[in-house]
Amino acid sequence: MVVISNGFGRFHMSWAAEEAHRRGILDAYITGAYPTSAAKRLLTAAGLSGNRRVARLLARQGTYPEGLISASFLPEALMQVAVALRQKHKAFKTPTDLINRAALRGYGASAARVLGGLKGTPRLYHYRAGFGGASVARAKEKGMIALCDHSIAHPALLDHFVGHQGAWPEKGEGGRIDLLWAHILEDIGRGDHVLVNSDFVKETFLHFGWDETRLHVIYLGVDNDFVAGMPKSPATTEGGSDAPLLVFAGNFGTRKGADILARALQPITDLPWRLELIGPIESATRRRHRTFLEDARVGALGVVARERLAASLVAADIFVFPSFAEGSARVLFEAMAAGCYIITTNNSGCIAEDGVHGAIVPPGDAAATGAAIRAALQNPQKTSEIGAKNAELVANQYTQADYGDKLADLYRRLAGS
Template identity: 30%
Template sequence: MRAQTPVLIGHPGAAHFIYEMVAAVEALGFDSRFETGFYYDPQGIWARLLARVPESYRGKIERELKRRSFPSIDARRVLVHPIPELAYVAAARLANHRPAVPKAVMAWRNRYIDSAIAGRIRREKPRLFIGHDTSAIRSFEAAKQNGTLTVLNQMIGHLAVGDRILREEAALHPDWADSLHAGAPQSEIEQCLAEARMADAILSPSDYVTQTLIEVGVAPERIHLQPFGVRVDRFKPPETVRDDGIFRLLYVGQISQRKGLKYVLEAVKQIGDRSIELVLVGGLVGEGRGLTPYEGWYRHVRNVPHHEVEKLFQSADAFVYPSLHEGSALAIFEGMATGLPVITTLNSGSMVRDGIEGKIVPIRSVEAIAEAILTLKNDADLRGALGRAARVRALGFTWGHYRDRLGPVLDGVLGIG
């Protein structure tokens, strides 16, 4: 039955968890295709062009291109619109200090690819379309006209809720404001509300996302909890324990105040213990003025390709992710799989349970973060117990489990029994 069911998945950009979802739908046996911006086929034209690049440059370019590829996806089933996506990538890299520029280009990219997908839905009439928040309104409208069923894959807490939190944060900490992307246009918020209303079903990666959807009026019975996964074969505890007298606290993600970084920086500074090393891994959003008061209290490692990041986790003693607004941070899953106790918030959308795999702290609480850091630093037995429990918890959230949970949801939407 699934093999005779055409499914179209649309997403304009690139994200590891999107590729995992596409691969899961394919592995479930549906007649699926994926329409996106740019995708790298190791056997395709971009690979042939890459072969002509001088060897001294080829490795770096290939490493970047591999971030847009996934071995479990059949590249023959991928439909691309590279120009708008490449325009966005260029804007994000060349004008990152002016966040309004890449944000505007991203909005144009989303509209362009959404319109292209809507055209395909009208022409080909798939049985099911899976779209993503902020980029599916035209596709959903075309689907409703055609009788195509729709699923919204809600990747982050609803924009109406998130924008309120980010506006508050920008007012609290103006030096971080350019990292927040607060002040979403009302038209964009209305679009996200319409996408949630129109979808026949919504996939939510966490309880936090579910809570924000209910807050904006989505009926709970239309929401299906669909936690992300982690590759536990890649992210695993180190074979040997580091013993250099340093307590290394790791964060992996964008360097943005949406992630609550000021609060962990302030906590480390207030503790004032030079044996605590805070490592921030990720690209800087905005000009970084908010980091200035904390120079000397953290180490910044810029972007690391996803396929090289596991060694950073293995070098840490604990993982911290005090996000204000999230979907479900993959980095937390990766920290758990590596056997790290986690300090995080409910808004981070993780599967961490307070006192079992880590410490859950309120958002914006320097005091709670500092207390959690000191507790983990000073109690090696507790740190070890929480880390072992985190690894066990992660073993129940692999991408195989994600696929197994997704199948019945899609079957239910389609009426496959």
């Protein structure tokens, strides 16, 4: 029934492929670099199996059979060149955007060749935004319905949300859009239908007058790998501190509300708290909030394995994520699955409701964020009870299997249209 095109990395499209295969409806899976049997033999023979990057590649292994996989290594290698170039030369944005666009177009051309060689005619082509390119036209030539998967706010709103602390512009208006996001937006437009991962993302497309019948929403929930890596109980607190633990996970920078969180927490001096920051810290944020980051109550763990993230979330009381713009941040589902009380914004694309799963605060409002944190700290029993209910909700309604059921239902509806 369906061909799924993942693009690069262990993206949620790989879960879609696993679930489609489990239901017997996956005809082919197209992806970037993948640990095929041949690749694993080559890496082992070269003595690279212990390399960190190779380990990340091996972690992309899915539960679908290798005979359904078409892996495209070169386009992803080209994008890695662009990433390395940008890290060394921050001013090289346009050149690296051009390289990235070339990598995406190369992937799309490779996917088109795979589609051209398929026997039979699958009904659907489910592709990741930005990675469609020439393959979308090839899919349509073969009579397939093109379903584009997009997992963040409309590209023309991202810059505005960041520059205006999450505030919406007037209907139909947006912000600056760069070369790479322009490519992704064009790719989204190629789809017959667009699948997004939250009602918030859907609203960002309706903001520009998109036909609502083309837009479909399925929340991702938590994947099997994360659930398998969650400890059953929190580890013993380092140093013996019993202060409530708050966690933020993600790129600690402007878009995800780093400034707001720092300004919200600093005035809370009359209540005990600890904060763990998981993920990279933007250099500008590090400069602006040096004093905050040097506070003994704040610990910066950096980039960690998912098992370590899971352990921190299971130990946490409160997960704070005051983002200006997301799709539906996966880490919010992970935090809920781990039993956290949630403090976030509507712009995070979370399923959380204010007063039910935690607190929903206006984006850009440090005072409201601080008040929500203070209220949670002052009511530990209520905070704990809500966290436990959050874990139960995710376990019952937002697992990878639940995502697969909703996705299979959408496939059937689109194939029958």
